[in-house]
Amino acid sequence: MRARSRIFALLGLLALMPCMPAAAQVPFGQASAVKEGLEIGVSSNEIAITSDFRGADLTIFGALTNADELLLAIGQYDVVVTLEGPRDYATVRKKERVLGIWMNTESMTFQQVPESYSIASTRQIDVLDQGPSFSSVGVGIEHLPLDPVGYIRDSGAITEFRDAYRRLKLGSGLYQRDTSGVRFVSSSLFRASLRLPANIPDGQQMVRAYLFKSGNLIFQRETPLRVVKTGLEQAISDAAHERPFAYGLLCVLIAVVTGWGASIIFRKD
């Protein structure tokens, strides 16, 4: 168990690594002497959601610093804000008809993918996506690295399972995209709305903001956000996972009391 969490920590580091060279590679604009930056602020670094949570919007404010007025005016700057949920393995299974019955025949497990992912951008990612930036930093649902566990010979199958994974995640609302979710409220101030799905996983989430200039990533910033589920239902779920023996005992006890109670109440004397 401890070894596994250490592996997770290591993988987490690895996941962060590509960002670092990207930030270091900031092309020093030939025209502008100062480099552009980005500041973001989240009203709280912890969100408590109750069990009747039906989803909500998370608003993030941010500002561009040292932006070139001319480039800004012609819309050469693009901002992408993402919210990434905790990472875990994900297994995609495919059904096939075997002797008339539909059964899972193939499966593929992807390493350390975010359980939830919301993205908001100033424009459509495909339009934005000119340079290699997006896929190299893994911004956008289409560019999230989905690496299968183990060696898979058939690359066509990998594509098929990756597409299915994205489609299912989008369908369940855990992955969301809003191509007009980031709006400039003034020349340099922007507001991003990210959708928190109703079934958002609790735990450490990460808000990341990316600044693109003419399609190239030039700056990125991140801030953690904790999603804490509260309420009786969450307490029950925690108890079931953390103290399963006591929880099971309680379930049996309730059944005994209910059964016994009924036989006393409805006893025909």
Added chain:
Amino acid sequence: MTVYLPIAELSVNILIILGMGAAVGFLSGMFGVGGGFLITPLLIFYNIPPVVAVATGANQVVASSISGAITHFRRGTLDMKLGSVLLVGGLAGATVGVWIFSWLRRLGQLDLFISLLYVVLLGTIGALMLQESVRAMRRAKTDQPLPLRRPGQHNWVHRLPLKMRFKKSKIYLSAIPVVALGFGIGILTSIMGVGGGFIMVPAMIYLLRIPTSVVVGTSLFQIIFVTAYTTMVQAVTNYSVDIVLASILMVAGVIGAQYGVRVGQKLRGEQLRALLGLLVLAVGVRLAIGLVVTPDDIFSVAVGGQSY
């Protein structure tokens, strides 16, 4: 009015769950069955994940069996010794069953396996019940005498070694088939979330030739412990017992059962069995359709990997 089920991780209409519990309770009271074999498929039809439906079904059966067992205990129609021997097999079977359950879940074949098992079992039992009751009804119409039962007749079961004397049942029987029966039912309890009374009772009567008077009480006695044990093991290994869902089902179930018993006493036996047979068949057919119909999406995704 919705309620959130913390383990199934979905919101459900509380009235539907209450109705389901009451209806199954009513039927179980009417027919004298535990109702696990009806509640689990119904929960699956209502989109409760099969993993949760099975574990919660086992928990619900604990409650529905207790009041019945108490009644039989008061009447003295419960053979503790026979029940205990059955229980030894039952606990071992439930342990193996949960192990199979977890293994199938890892393979991604659990849902299919549960459905298949239900289709086979419900199909067979429903058809047998229907056939038997139709024959009984026809016999009643033509006023034929019942075929002679020969309770003294011995079969291969009675030639097995390790014989034990069960005083209350007034029977001298090998422990091997009793333990084996308990073991088989125990496996079904943990994989299907049923008490297994609907298999155990006929097996005890026709295979082991145990007197009918003690059969129901004794099977209920052992079902309580096997389902309670299964609930515990499922809670510890699969974290799949939903206490909220179970509580709603149990309360509705025990109340429904009281009314079921009253109605059941007014109806004739063979008509009752024909009705139950039809119902069991219908549930089985509905599950079978689910297996054959092309799913909306042939892909599914689950958090977690095969890395454990």
